[in-house]
Amino acid sequence: MKYNPWQIEEKWQRKWEEDGVFRVTEDRTKPKYYCLEMFPYPSGRIHMGHVRNYTIGDVISRYKMMRGYNVLHPMGWDAFGLPAENAAIQQGEHPARWTYSNIEYMRKQLKRMGFSYDWTREIATCAPEYYKWEQKFFIEMFRKGLAYRKKALLNWCPTCQTVLANEQVEAGKCWRCDSDVTTKEMEQWFLKITEYAEELLDFTYRMEGWPEKVLIMQRNWIGKSTGAEIDFPLEGSDEKIRVFTTRPDTVFGATFMSIAPEHPLTLELARRFGKEEEVKKFVDRVLLQDRFYRTSEEAEKEGVFTGAYCINPFTGRRMPIFAANFVLYEYGTGAVMAVPAHDQRDFEFARKYGLPIIVVIQPEGEELHPESMERAYEDPGVMVQSGEFTGLPSEEGKEAIIRYLEEKGWGKRSVNYRLRDWGISRQRYWGAPIPVVYCEKCGTVPVPEEELPVLLPEVEEINPEGGSPLAKIEEFVNTSCPDCGGKARRETDTMDTFVESSWYFLRYCSPHCETGPFDRESIDYWMPVDQYIGGIEHAVLHLLYSRFFVKVLRDLGYVSIDEPFDNLLTQGMVIKDGAKMSKSKGNVVDPEHLIQKYGADTARLFTLFAAPPEKDLDWSDQGVEGASRFINRMFNLVARYREMVRGVPPSTGKDEGEGLAREIRHWTHRTIKRVTREIDTRFHFNTAIAAAMEFVNFLSKLQIPDGESERVTPALKEAFRSLILLMTPFIPHVCEELWEMIGEEGYASLQPWPEFYEELAASEKFLLVVQINGKVRSRLEMDADAGEEEVKEAVLADRRVKEYVGGKEIKKWVYVPKKLVSIVVS
RNA sequence: GCGAGAGUGGCGGAAUUGGCAGACGCACUGGACUUAGGAUCCAGCGGGCAACCGUGAGGGUUCAAGUCCCUCCUCUCGCACCA
Numbered sequence: 079m080k081y082n083p084w085q086i087e088e089k090w091q092r093k094w095e096e097d098g099v100f101r102v103t104e105d106r107t108k109p110k111y112y113c114l115e116m117f118p119y120p121s122g123r124i125h126m127g128h129v130r131n132y133t134i135g136d137v138i139s140r141y142k143m144m145r146g147y148n149v150l151h152p153m154g155w156d157a158f159g160l161p162a163e164n165a166a167i168q169q170g171e172h173p174a175r176w177t178y179s180n181i182e183y184m185r186k187q188l189k190r191m192g193f194s195y196d197w198t199r200e201i202a203t204c205a206p207e208y209y210k211w212e213q214k215f216f217i218e219m220f221r222k223g224l225a226y227r228k229k230a231l232l233n234w235c236p237t238c239q240t241v242l243a244n245e246q247v248e249a250g251k252c253w254r255c256d257s258d259v260t261t262k263e264m265e266q267w268f269l270k271i272t273e274y275a276e277e278l279l280d281f282t283y284r285m286e287g288w289p290e291k292v293l294i295m296q297r298n299w300i301g302k303s304t305g306a307e308i309d310f311p312l313e314g315s316d317e318k319i320r321v322f323t324t325r326p327d328t329v330f331g332a333t334f335m336s337i338a339p340e341h342p343l344t345l346e347l348a349r350r351f352g353k354e355e356e357v358k359k360f361v362d363r364v365l366l367q368d369r370f371y372r373t374s375e376e377a378e379k380e381g382v383f384t385g386a387y388c389i390n391p392f393t394g395r396r397m398p399i400f401a402a403n404f405v406l407y408e409y410g411t412g413a414v415m416a417v418p419a420h421d422q423r424d425f426e427f428a429r430k431y432g433l434p435i436i437v438v439i440q441p442e443g444e445e446l447h448p449e450s451m452e453r454a455y456e457d458p459g460v461m462v463q464s465g466e467f468t469g470l471p472s473e474e475g476k477e478a479i480i481r482y483l484e485e486k487g488w489g490k491r492s493v494n495y496r497l498r499d500w501g502i503s504r505q506r507y508w509g510a511p512i513p514v515v516y517c518e519k520c521g522t523v524p525v526p527e528e529e530l531p532v533l534l535p536e537v538e539e540i541n542p543e544g545g546s547p548l549a550k551i552e553e554f555v556n557t558s559c560p561d562c563g564g565k566a567r568r569e570t571d572t573m574d575t576f577v578e579s580s581w582y583f584l585r586y587c588s589p590h591c592e593t594g595p596f597d598r599e600s601i602d603y604w605m606p607v608d609q610y611i612g613g614i615e616h617a618v619l620h621l622l623y624s625r626f627f628v629k630v631l632r633d634l635g636y637v638s639i640d641e642p643f644d645n646l647l648t649q650g651m652v653i654k655d656g657a658k659m660s661k662s663k664g665n666v667v668d669p670e671h672l673i674q675k676y677g678a679d680t681a682r683l684f685t686l687f688a689a690p691p692e693k694d695l696d697w698s699d700q701g702v703e704g705a706s707r708f709i710n711r712m713f714n715l716v717a718r719y720r721e722m723v724r725g726v727p728p729s730t731g732k733d734e735g736e737g738l739a740r741e742i743r744h745w746t747h748r749t750i751k752r753v754t755r756e757i758d759t760r761f762h763f764n765t766a767i768a769a770a771m772e773f774v775n776f777l778s779k780l781q782i783p784d785g786e787s788e789r790v791t792p793a794l795k796e797a798f799r800s801l802i803l804l805m806t807p808f809i810p811h812v813c814e815e816l817w818e819m820i821g822e823e824g825y826a827s828l829q830p831w832p833e834f835y836e837e838l839a840a841s842e843k844f845l846l847v848v849q850i851n852g853k854v855r856s857r858l859e860m861d862a863d864a865g866e867e868e869v870k871e872a873v874l875a876d877r878r879v880k881e882y883v884g885g886k887e888i889k890k891w892v893y894v895p896k897k898l899v900s901i902v903v904s
Numbered sequence: 905g906c907g908a909g910a911g912u913g914g915c916g917g918a919a920u921u922g923g924c925a926g927a928c929g930c931a932c933u934g935g936a937c938u939u940a941g942g943a944u945c946c947a948g949c950g951g952g953c954a955a956c957c958g959u960g961a962g963g964g965u966u967c968a969a970g971u972c973c974c975u976c977c978u979c980u981c982g983c984a985c986c987a
Contacts, residue, residue, distance in 0.1 A: 414987045768928035900967045
C-alpha cells in the first residue's frame with residue numbers, strides 16, 4: 079500500500095462535494111463563526127500568495143468546524159478591473175468572457191486544493207445581480223449627500239488619455255505606459271468618507287483583534303490634527319484670509335503668510351497689486367510640476383511675493399503674502415501663517431527670501447537667537463515675546479490662544495484630517511456603471527430603483543487610446559430623464575472596484591437574495607466576520623473603505639454592526655531567493671506544478687509549516703520534499719498498524735493503563751494539548767505541526783512485544799484516531815483516507831476535535847535541572863509529586879552536585895517547582 | 905526624519921510568566937538495505953582537543969537573561985513638505 083495523493087485527493091474532493099459536507103445554513107443550535115479570506119481578482123491562475131492565504135483560512139475554518147462551530151467559509155471573485163480591459167485590448171477578447179473563463183479555471187484550481195468553501199455561495203462582483211445593489215447603495219448615498227460630484231484634480235496620463243487612480247501611479251509614472259503622470263481637473267463622483275473620519279479613527283482604539291501595525295497605518299492615513307483657524311485681515315480691505323494651524327501658541331511669531339498657488343486669491347491679489355505677470359509665471363510653473371515632485375522632500379521650497387499684505391491680529395505686524403509651492407490647496411484652508419522660528423519649512427523659506435524670524439517659544443535650558451539658529455525649533459517650550467501670554471508653557475498657550483481667538487471673534491478651534499473624500503469615478507468599461515443621468519432641465523438625476531441595474535452594455539471593442547468606452551456607445555449614453563421625460567445623457571464613468579470589495583462579505587451571508595442586497599436575518603446571524611485574513615497591502619485602502627461602507631450601511635438602516643471584521647490576520651509574503659515572488663524577478667513557483675508533483679496536501683503542509691502565518695515565508699524546494707516525506711511517513715505508519723487497530727475500541731477516560739499503553743496515552747494527550755494550544759491561542763500552525771511530527775516519530779519507533787498487543791491496541795487506536803483528527807485541518811485528504819483505513823465511520827472533517835485530559839497530558843516524571851553558581855551542573859529525573867524536601871535530599875546526594883558543592887557553605891537555595899534548583903556557594 | 909517590527913546553527917524556524925538555547929524540518933556526515941539510490945531505515949550534526957564559549961554590539965539588573973532595563977549598530981515595512 080502506497081500513498082497516492084492524486085487518487086486520494088480526487089476521491090475525497092468528490093465525496094465532499096457529493097455529500098455537501100461544507101454547505102452551511104443558519105443553524106441556531108450552534109455558535110456561528112464567519113471565516114473569510116480576501117477574495118481574489120480572477121487574473122487567470124492562482125499564485126502562491128493565494129495558496130498561503132487560503133490554506134491559513136481553511137485550517138482555521140476546519141478547526142472551528144471540528145470545535146462545534148457553524149462555520150461560514152465562502153469564496154468569490156473580485157471580478158471587475160483593469161486587467162480584463164487590457165486583455166480585451168491586447169487579445170480582442172471581451173472582458174466578460176475573459177473574466178468568466180478565468181473564474182472557471184481558478185475555481186477548479188481552488189477546488190483542487192481541497193478548501194472547505196461552501197461553493198453554493200460563490201459570487202462574482204461583475205454579475206448584474208451583484209452590482210445592482212451597489213447602484214442602489216450609491217443612489218441612497220447620493221440622496222443623503224454622501225455621494226456627490228465635484229471638480230477635482232486627478233492623475234492624468236497624457237499617453238493613455240485617461241484618469242488614473244492613485245494606486246495606478248507608481249513613482250509619478252503611469253503603471254501601463256510609464257509616461258509622466260500629470261494632473262487634470264475633471265468632474266468626479268466622491269463618497270464622503272471624511273464624514274466618518276472621526277468615527278473611523280475612534281474605533282481604531284477599540285479594535286483589539288487587529289494588528290497594531292494596521293491600526294497605526296489607518297490612523298496615519300486619517301491624519302487627524304487639532305488646532306485653530308485664524309483670520310488675518312487683508313491690509314487695505316475688509317477681506318480676511320483664514321489659515322489653519324496646529325500651533326496657535328506660535329502666532330506671535332508669524333511674520334509672513336504662504337498660500338497655495340492654485341488658491342483663487344493668489345492671482346486675484348497679484349492682479350490687484352500689479353504683480354500679475356510674475357506671479358502667474360510662478361503659478362504656471364509650479365502647477366506644471368507634477369505633484370509627486372512638488373510634494374517630495376527634495377523639492378526646494380520656493381515662492382513669489384503677491385504684493386499683498388495682511389495683518390497679524392495679535393501683533394499688528396504687516397505680513398507679506400507669498401504664493402509658495404509647498405502649500406497644499408486641498409488641506410486646511412490652503413493658506414498658512416508662517417512662523418519661521420518654529421516651523422522648518424517656514425524657516426527655510428524665510429532664510430531664502432530674507433524674511434524676519436522671531437523666536438516666540440524658548441526651550442528650557444537654552445536660549446534661541448534668530449541669527450544663530452540652524453533650524454527651526456519645533457518642540458514645546460515657554461512662550462516669549464507673546465504679549466500677555468508670555469511665560470505660559472506652550473501646551474497651555476495653545477488653549478489660551480484658542481480661547482482668546484474665540485472671544486475676539488478672530489477664529490475658532492478646528493480639527494483637520496489628512497483623509498480626503500474617496501473619488502470613485504473611473505473612465506473605464508469593466509466596472510459597475512454609476513446609476514445617474516444628466517438632464518438638461520432637471521440636472522443630475524439618479525436612476526429610479528425599479529430600473530436598476532443599469533446594465534453594462536455589450537461592446538464591440540475597447541479603444542486602446544483610452545477615455546470612457548461607455549461614452550462612445552450612443553444607445554447607452556442617450557436616454558430620457560426619469561423625472562421629466564426629456565432628453566438626457568447617462569453618466570459614462572464606472573465605479574472604482576474598491577466599491578465592490580467594500581461590501582462583498584455581506585452578500586455572502588445570503589448570496590442569492592433577490593429582494594435586496596442581502597437578507598437582514600442572515601446578516602444579523604453571521605456578521606461580523608470573526609476572522610478576516612489577507613495581505614498587508616490592503617492595510618489602508620480596502621480595509622478602510624470596508625469599514626466606512628459598513629458604517630454608511632448602518633446609518634442607512636441596512637445593518638446593525640459598527641465594524642465588519644472582528645479579528646484580522648495579515649499574512650506575510652511568499653519570498654524566494656530573497657525577493658517577493660514576481661514575474662519580473664523570474665522566481666515564481668506555480669502552485670499547479672506543485673500539486674502535480676506532490677499533491678495538494680503537501681502544498682498545504684509546506685506553506686503552513688515553513689513559517690507562522692504573519693511572517694514572510696521563505697520558499698524552499700527541499701522544504702516541500704520534507705513536507706511530502708512527513709505525509710508519507712504518517713501514511714505508512716497508519717497503514718502498518720491498520721489491521722491491528724481496526725475494530726478495536728479506543729481507550730477512553732482517565733485511566734492511564736500500564737507500561738507501554740500508559741506511555742502511548744501520555745504522548746497522545748500531550749500532543750492533543752500542544753496542537754490545540756498552538757492553533758487556538760495564536761494560529762501558530764508550524765509549531766502545531768512540529769508537535770504532530772514528534773508524535774509520529776514516537777509512534778514510528780514503537781516496538782510492541784509479543785503478547786502485549788492485546789493490551790496496547792486500545793491505546794494505539796486512540797493515538798491514531800487523535801493523530802488523524804489533529805492533522806485533518808492541515809492535510810484533510812490523506813486524513814480522510816487514513817480515517818477510513820483504521821475502520822472509522824463518516825468523515826474525519828466532521829468529527830469533533832479530540833479532547834485531552836490534563837492528568838494524562840502531564841508526565842509522571844520530570845527532569846530537574848541543577849544550577850550551581852549559575853551554571854547547569856547536573857540533571858536529575860524526579861517523580862512529579864516529589865516535594866521540596868525530597869528534591870533537596872536527592873540534589874545534595876547527587877555525585878556531580880557533591881563535586882561542586884563539596885563542603886562549602888550554601889549561601890542561597892532557589893527551587894522552582896518541577897523545573898530547577900539553583901544553588902549559590904561561596 | 906517620524907512610526908512600527910525584526911536580528912538565534914550552513915538554512916527555515918522553536919523556546920508559557922526570566923528557569924536545560926537551538927524543538928520540528930531542511931541541508932550535511934557516517935552506516936544499513938541494495939545491481940543501483942536522488943527511495944527507505946538507523947545514527948550523528950552550534951563552536952572548541954579541553955576547561956569553556958555561544959541568541960546583532962556594549963553595559964546593567966538577577967541565584968538565573970534570547971526574554972527585563974540603558975546605549976549603539978544593521979535590516980525590513982509603513983508614512984514622509986498635511987501647516
